[in-house]
Amino acid sequence: MKLSDFKFEVPKKLVSLYPTENRDESRLMVVNRKTGEIEHRVFKDIIEYFGDGDVFVMNDTKVFPARLYGNKEKTGAKIEVFLLRELNQDLRLWDVLVDPARKIRVGNKLYFGDSDLVAEVIDNTTSRGRTIRFLFDGTNEEFYKTIDTLGETPILKEWIDRKVEAEDRERYQTIFAKNVGAVAAPTAGLHFTPHLLKRLELKGVEVCPITLHVGLGTFRQVDVEDLTKHKMDSENYDIPQSTVDKVNQALDNKKRIVSVGTTSLKTVESSVTANNKLKASSGWTDKFIIPPYEFKIANTLITNFHLPESTLLMTASAFGGYDLVMKAYQEAIKEKYRFFSYGDAMLIL
Incomplete structure (x- = not known):
């Protein structure tokens, strides 16, 4: 695919400068790959789509004031x-x-x-x-x-055009952040609250941590038209055996494996066995996922609304299908969804 395939205009007023007052009350667009149907919900409604034995893979990296x-x-x-x-x-x-x-x-x-x-x-x-x-x-x-x-919280000033405030130190961090090392938050995880996680747990959903220390390379501007020539910066990751066991059991049981964010998605796809199972590993990954791509581990994705021509959008498009994701983005602009780190979320089923 070409860089220009991901070019479109997002009105500046739709780039969210602040998060919603309550994390789980951001809007949620639900995109169904089988039917092509698009629903408009609130993030806390997400529990309606999951049940016993489903697994959420969450990036527990912690942003430091870089x-x-x-x-x-x-x-x-x-x-x-x-x-x-x-x-x-x-x-x-x-x-x-x-x-x-x-x-x-x-x-x-x-x-x-x-x-x-x-x-x-x-x-x-x-x-x-x-x-x-x-x-x-x-x-x-x-x-x-x-x-x-x-140090100051490293919100990306190129897009969030305001001064960093004291609240950013808490709000630009997931509630499950644990391992220090990221210079940018895994933003799909920002929508979760302790109460929402508890409700998922009561439904039998397993929450499994991985770590990928998000670097600035994820947000670096792509400057080649031929996307196969773009090189990602390497990022440090870790996939523990406890997560592997639960994910592979869910795969065997044909349950939903939900990647919370493109960083989690990239991480699990960086460590796949010959028979398409997840394996425990740690190291560095420079994996760059663009359409078309056959995903081996995750079958569901939660992600924010990304900026045009970004590697994050390309990865989301590989997962949801280019045409459907582009259609969803046009719908998001029309319905005034909020974009970028502090914006709204998309669930791709």
């Missing part, structure tokens, strides 16, 4: 550093993006807070990319606590 503001040595010029991933814990080496890039060079020292944290630039990786080393004498626990104190 955006740091500081000053450059000598000049005191204001700078922004976006932490992408830790390269070496012992040496405190990090892969980062910097702004303004032209002013931040190898050898520069960067100061954050009231000089509570100092970093040195040790390498250029891309035009905006740098490798930095934090000069911090405390324990790892103290270091991460300092990052947590000084």
